[in-house]
Amino acid sequence: MLFSTKAEYGVRLMVELGRQPGSQPVSLGSVAEAERLPLSYLEHLVAKLRKAGLVTSTRGAHGGYRLAKPAEEITMDAVVEALEGQIAPMECFHDTPEGKVLCSHESDGDHACSTKLLWMRVQGGVSKALAGTTLAELVEFSTKSESTRRAVIGSAA
């Protein structure tokens, strides 16, 4: 698996927040119930999202979480990276402040890294997919397919 369930659960959580129209916060408990996910585990995940500045929290009774920005402005690379850590195809890849990627094997006196070309392409493909998808798209996609499902069930009944 490329990603763990941290990304899966976290994205589901974000979509759930994105569904809510108003600006009133959503409690984690209701999200956990809706998605049938363990509340205590979601707490860890939402903490990462909060530290990444993707959601804001209000404490106390009737508190909860809401998106820090409109869903259209939230791209999934930020979400997944917040949850899974740096997205790189391989251990030896790290971002440099100025440049983009660097393979740690290249500093060796040895011959050049034969895998670099491959991982660059993989990196590009993943980045493009993640950065090119907004939370708003996922929200729309899920509500749309949900309504078609309801229509199917309705016609079957």
Next chain:
Amino acid sequence: MLFSTKAEYGVRLMVELGRQPGSQPVSLGSVAEAERLPLSYLEHLVAKLRKAGLVTSTRGAHGGYRLAKPAEEITMDAVVEALEGQIAPMECFHDTPEGKVLCSHESDGDHACSTKLLWMRVQGGVSKALAGTTLAELVEFSTKSESTRRAVIGSAA
């Protein structure tokens, strides 16, 4: 990390085999030495490559491994999949015999899987990158950059 060092080491091993021009087999020991990788670990990896039909082996003295097909016909999706197992962005994705991908959450009576769109795109990006890269490309890329490095060292001396 998207992939573990299994993919890294295994690809390096394949490139090393691809470098060799003749049809005489290359011993794992020489590969291990050239790439400075532990021999006993490479044995595990090359076993997977062999079972996947990517390399052939000849036992006994002067034995070793060689590519089962010309490097131009070996695409990296087969190599990485042999080493890492099924490539899917998420646990709930599995290939069906007829169709392409299926999310296991969709069979639930619950609302549709809100993450499917995202993982489909990621899957597509990775598949495209892996399937669109041949071993021959990596061999050429690494030998080319190696020769330029030699030129630099030569001019510096």
Next chain:
DNA sequence: GCCATAACCGACCTCTTCGGTAGGATTTAG
């Protein structure tokens, strides 16, 4: 002021995988 609600925080626990080692069995060229 109390209390229910909910965010916060850190410790812990089990299980699997990763990366690697070890020891042996088997095959083959010279």
Next chain:
DNA sequence: CTAAATCCTACCGAAGAGGTCGGTTATGGC
């Protein structure tokens, strides 16, 4: 026969995944 090589199985320490638990803090409603 022997050295070189593939092959095979078992093991092992460290790390991460996927949670659980208990407690602390903040806040709205009565």
